[in-house]
Amino acid sequence: MKPTNIQDPEYFHKVVDCQYACPAHTPVPEYIRLIAAERYTEAYMVNWESNVFPGILGRTCDRPCEPACRRGRIEEEPVAICRLKRVAADNKEEVRHLMPSVPEKKNGKKIALIGGGPASLTVARDLAPLGYEIHLFDEWNKGGGMMRTQIPAFRLPESVLDEEVDYILDMGIHTHFNTYVESMKEVLEKDYDAIFVGTGAPKGRDLNLPGREAADANIHIGIEWLASVAFGHTTKIGKKVIILGGGNTAMDCCRTSRRLGGDDVKVIVRSPFKDMKASPWEIEDAQREDIPILNNMPPKEFVVENGKLKGIVFGKVAAIYDENGKRSLIPTGEPDVFIEADDVIIAIGQDNAFPWIERDLGIKFGKWDLPVVDKTTFQSTLDRVFFGGDAAFGPENVITAVAHGHQAAISVDLFCRGESVYNRPAPYTNLVSQKMGIHEWSYDSPVVVDKRYLVPHAEKQVALADRKVEVELGFDQPTGFKEAQRCLNCDVQTVFNTSRCIECDACMDICPTSCITFTANGEEGDLRTRLLAPANNTEQDLYVSENLPTGRVMVKDEDVCLHCGLCAERCPTAAWDMQKYLYQVTKATPIWNISEQSTI
Amino acid sequence: MTYIKPKFRHPELPKNKIGYAKADYEGAISTLCGGCGHDSISGAIVQACYELSIEPHKLAKLSGIGCSSKTPTYFLSNSHGFNAVHGRMPSIATGANMANRNLIYLGVSGDGDSASIGMGQFVHAIRRNVNMVYIVMNNGCYGLTKGQNSATADIGSLSKGGSENRYPAIDLIGMALELGATFVGRSFSGDKTQLVPLIKAAMSHPGFALLDVVSPCVTFNNKPESTKSYDYVRAHLEATATIDFVPEKEEITVDYPEGRSAHVELHDGSVIHLSKLAPNWNPTDRYSAVNRLLESKMKGEVLTGLLYIDPNSQEMHELENTVSQPLNTLREKELCPGSKALETINASFR
Ligand SMILES: Cc1cc2nc3c(=O)[nH]c(=O)nc-3n(C[C@H](O)[C@H](O)[C@H](O)COP(=O)(O)OP(=O)(O)OC[C@H]3O[C@@H](n4cnc5c(N)ncnc54)[C@H](O)[C@@H]3O)c2cc1C
Ligand SMILES: Cc1ncc(C[n+]2csc(CCOP(=O)(O)OP(=O)(O)O)c2C)c(N)n1
Ligand code: SF4
Ligand code: SF4
Ligand code: SF4
Ligand SMILES: [Mg+2]
Numbered sequence: 001m002k003p004t005n006i007q008d009p010e011y012f013h014k015v016v017d018c019q020y021a022c023p024a025h026t027p028v029p030e031y032i033r034l035i036a037a038e039r040y041t042e043a044y045m046v047n048w049e050s051n052v053f054p055g056i057l058g059r060t061c062d063r064p065c066e067p068a069c070r071r072g073r074i075e076e077e078p079v080a081i082c083r084l085k086r087v088a089a090d091n092k093e094e095v096r097h098l099m100p101s102v103p104e105k106k107n108g109k110k111i112a113l114i115g116g117g118p119a120s121l122t123v124a125r126d127l128a129p130l131g132y133e134i135h136l137f138d139e140w141n142k143g144g145g146m147m148r149t150q151i152p153a154f155r156l157p158e159s160v161l162d163e164e165v166d167y168i169l170d171m172g173i174h175t176h177f178n179t180y181v182e183s184m185k186e187v188l189e190k191d192y193d194a195i196f197v198g199t200g201a202p203k204g205r206d207l208n209l210p211g212r213e214a215a216d217a218n219i220h221i222g223i224e225w226l227a228s229v230a231f232g233h234t235t236k237i238g239k240k241v242i243i244l245g246g247g248n249t250a251m252d253c254c255r256t257s258r259r260l261g262g263d264d265v266k267v268i269v270r271s272p273f274k275d276m277k278a279s280p281w282e283i284e285d286a287q288r289e290d291i292p293i294l295n296n297m298p299p300k301e302f303v304v305e306n307g308k309l310k311g312i313v314f315g316k317v318a319a320i321y322d323e324n325g326k327r328s329l330i331p332t333g334e335p336d337v338f339i340e341a342d343d344v345i346i347a348i349g350q351d352n353a354f355p356w357i358e359r360d361l362g363i364k365f366g367k368w369d370l371p372v373v374d375k376t377t378f379q380s381t382l383d384r385v386f387f388g389g390d391a392a393f394g395p396e397n398v399i400t401a402v403a404h405g406h407q408a409a410i411s412v413d414l415f416c417r418g419e420s421v422y423n424r425p426a427p428y429t430n431l432v433s434q435k436m437g438i439h440e441w442s443y444d445s446p447v448v449v450d451k452r453y454l455v456p457h458a459e460k461q462v463a464l465a466d467r468k469v470e471v472e473l474g475f476d477q478p479t480g481f482k483e484a485q486r487c488l489n490c491d492v493q494t495v496f497n498t499s500r501c502i503e504c505d506a507c508m509d510i511c512p513t514s515c516i517t518f519t520a521n522g523e524e525g526d527l528r529t530r531l532l533a534p535a536n537n538t539e540q541d542l543y544v545s546e547n548l549p550t551g552r553v554m555v556k557d558e559d560v561c562l563h564c565g566l567c568a569e570r571c572p573t574a575a576w577d578m579q580k581y582l583y584q585v586t587k588a589t590p591i592w593n594i595s596e597q598s599t600i
Numbered sequence: 601m602t603y604i605k606p607k608f609r610h611p612e613l614p615k616n617k618i619g620y621a622k623a624d625y626e627g628a629i630s631t632l633c634g635g636c637g638h639d640s641i642s643g644a645i646v647q648a649c650y651e652l653s654i655e656p657h658k659l660a661k662l663s664g665i666g667c668s669s670k671t672p673t674y675f676l677s678n679s680h681g682f683n684a685v686h687g688r689m690p691s692i693a694t695g696a697n698m699a700n701r702n703l704i705y706l707g708v709s710g711d712g713d714s715a716s717i718g719m720g721q722f723v724h725a726i727r728r729n730v731n732m733v734y735i736v737m738n739n740g741c742y743g744l745t746k747g748q749n750s751a752t753a754d755i756g757s758l759s760k761g762g763s764e765n766r767y768p769a770i771d772l773i774g775m776a777l778e779l780g781a782t783f784v785g786r787s788f789s790g791d792k793t794q795l796v797p798l799i800k801a802a803m804s805h806p807g808f809a810l811l812d813v814v815s816p817c818v819t820f821n822n823k824p825e826s827t828k829s830y831d832y833v834r835a836h837l838e839a840t841a842t843i844d845f846v847p848e849k850e851e852i853t854v855d856y857p858e859g860r861s862a863h864v865e866l867h868d869g870s871v872i873h874l875s876k877l878a879p880n881w882n883p884t885d886r887y888s889a890v891n892r893l894l895e896s897k898m899k900g901e902v903l904t905g906l907l908y909i910d911p912n913s914q915e916m917h918e919l920e921n922t923v924s925q926p927l928n929t930l931r932e933k934e935l936c937p938g939s940k941a942l943e944t945i946n947a948s949f950r
Contacts, residue, residue, distance in 0.1 A: 073611065074608050074611065075608065439603050446604045446606070447604075447606035447607070447608060449607050449608075502635065502818075502830050502831075503790055503830070503834075504635040504636075504637065504640065504789075504790060504816070504818065504830060505639075505640040505643065505789075505790060505792065506634050506635045506636070506639055506640070508643070509639050509640055509642070509643035510605075510629075510630070510639075512605055512606045512607075512608060512609060513606075513608060513609060513610045514609070514610045514613070514622075515610075533610040533612065533613055534610070534612040534613075534614070536612065549834070550834065560608075560610055560611065562606050562608060564606050566605065566606075569603070569634065570630075570634035570635065570639075571634055571635065572633065572634045572635025572636075572818045572819075573635070
């Protein structure tokens, strides 16, 4: 293999598994260390800079970082990254003065943001400090998009949402609430220099089975129903409720039903339990609220008596997988099952819908009626129109919408300044030694063996009595500290200097997880078979040195390195050093420079 | 502060035949200087014991005094251990072995511990062919007492302070050959590919197996002009052969390169395979080994590898014709068989 090019900003970035997996590349270990140091405000700002909604995401994030977390490859469970984020948000002090100020004098450019969800709000935050005049349109009476209309208050208190939405709206954003934009053509005719579409995927799928129309009064579309609950229009539901669907929306619908009078609430999915799309923790939370999940039961018919819904007839299937792993659901031949219901909520997915965008404006649409959008620049086929969030490529989650927003803001800014939108800024990186003295590093290098801490919950009876009572209570500070100590500091990199190595094997001998091998070089596939310990995880790189005096090379498998620093500790010539790598996605405007303000 | 070895190990570490992972052969975290050759030798011992599937409780590690003699703390935590006074490990090993022949004895010593204060003990253990592995971690100095030249320091070798050693070196290998040692090898701490099979072979040898392992003291004796430094040893390394140890009943799967090669079969059926043999050298011929050693010395080479093995070695218990049962398990019944037995014995002398 060629010697690893550690100058490539992506090499060490990839070693920080959580940050790499985070769509917005939040510097996770950095803020976790700040939490351990009780520097909650700075921990919050590190988050706010990259993910804009730390308090919201600390409660609701889809957590792509957690399955990626190195800790999960070393013991059973990853660091509770998401809940730690909430610790920062819950314990911070005043932060407004740390946020960038917005110039009185504007730069003369005017931007329209359609939709008030996280994608648009991110664009607004990144552009407002540059002096753009920003107009935000949303059909509802407040900002937040689906974070407000969909995510139930028992998962996300309104006060937390308001606070973080307001940090942005208070940056002098011109809001046009209660305004559904009917025509893109009209928007284009106004004097906006650029338009960002962040309208989400607002259409809930329906299920057209016999009886659907006759029972309409008691059949609800999941996302419409949740929005109606969020705005207080719907306050009740029948005692017996069936939720059709197995995603996160279904979980929110069933749990909300439990709070609005449903005491026999069931989730029924057509396929096997293990194929459910909902996050494991959301399924757990639903089950904890006495909601059974029945699987392998496709609905066949809504049964209506005297014009009123009585229940649903379900078939019974089994999942069969062919040799390619493709699933088919085969009827088992068992008799159909009738299950009673007063109300049914259909939560089987969402679609994009752009009825308000005329198709002759030069904005091309492709598959599934999604706009044609550049994956890097978020530009549509009409140069001053940009898309992001669920509107761009279909429904995802808040953090993805934020990541899109950052990139779209860069594009809008480049476009307005007449530069090429492909002129993307490089990430900010910084690599600094953490050595403080003999046996002393500036980070807590010992690796604790603590198992993942559980988060306390509100008492079930109290929680079910009021849909606004938050269920998860978050870690207290001492638990937050202990959980933070589980983080392996993957951003503190093992940096190898070939010219200093005397090949004494000290690092290889001490490494607890047998990451380091000195051996003859070879192709990657061959090298992986010749290392001290199995190197079967090809997703993780091998760090290869230049040739050493004996003709061998140092090969380090990054897979299960604990970042414990013992290799550097034992190295007599400091050929190894532990250096903290900071990687920050460059924003349209500097928001908070971690290395200057909060380094730990 | 990091001086704590994390508890986590590689989750996919393989297990050996008896179900142990390499980690099960580790010891406490080393307190030697980072880069000390002794740590690498400890690593090689761990590797060898793991590969040989040794049951940790069937091994006893013994040592004297010195940085080298501290190392048994850093490997095989689950084995027996005895830390003797300076230079007295061979006697302890002899006594322990006499009492319980069922353990594997691994002696660890230094050049000071063996070639100076413990010389009298060392030679007699060889002479008696005590069934043990005797590793000298040879750094040419007294590491623990801050680097004074030891008796194995070569004449002309420079110490850390720059002073030249005026006395000729004692070559433990040459001496052992002279004394009739039945297994003699030399290696280098920085060459695990050679050291691990040598340790495995030594452990399988019935009798005294001496391994003189050059092991640089990074702190006090690692100037390039020191003949025990990493740079010097690497530049002057010469091997008798490439060694491979194939345990009993294991198939030979390696393709040995063309050239002179030899197999030495051990009593337990395991095989030492040697390839790329040095000219005029036969591993089972003491005379050729002595010659080869002298030749290398004249040329200024550091000769490593297996130098001599006596496949017909008779260890102390065989020479003493002791019972096969460990002496420490003999009880009154066996030791005092009664007057009838005594009469029979007496009758045999009449
Ligand atoms: C029930 C449910 C629960 C969810 N839970 C989570 C969760 O826990 N964590 C998570 O990360 N994600 C969750 N999501 C997904 C997440 O809410 C979305 O991915 C995210 O909000 C998308 O952000 P966005 O900015 O693209 O658009 P949205 O948040 O969808 O915001 C778009 C806004 O634009 C408005 N709009 C649309 N068209 C127009 C128009 N023509 N004129 C004016 N306004 C318009 C919409 O009403 C909406 O307010 C959930 C989704 C649902 C349905
Ligand atoms: C009876 C006695 N004499 C002297 C000493 C002091 N002393 C301790 S270690 C040592 C030399 C050790 O040298 P070596 O065996 O080569 O070990 P190294 O530290 O080099 O590995 C000496 C002389 C002692 N501990 N006991
Ligand atoms: S251990 Fe810490 S730094 Fe490493 S992936 Fe997990 S959260 Fe991120
Ligand atoms: S930091 Fe060094 S010693 Fe620790 S696990 Fe990683 S490579 Fe091994
Ligand atoms: S003083 Fe020398 S022999 Fe002792 S631990 Fe340090 S390097 Fe090793
Ligand atoms: Mg010594």
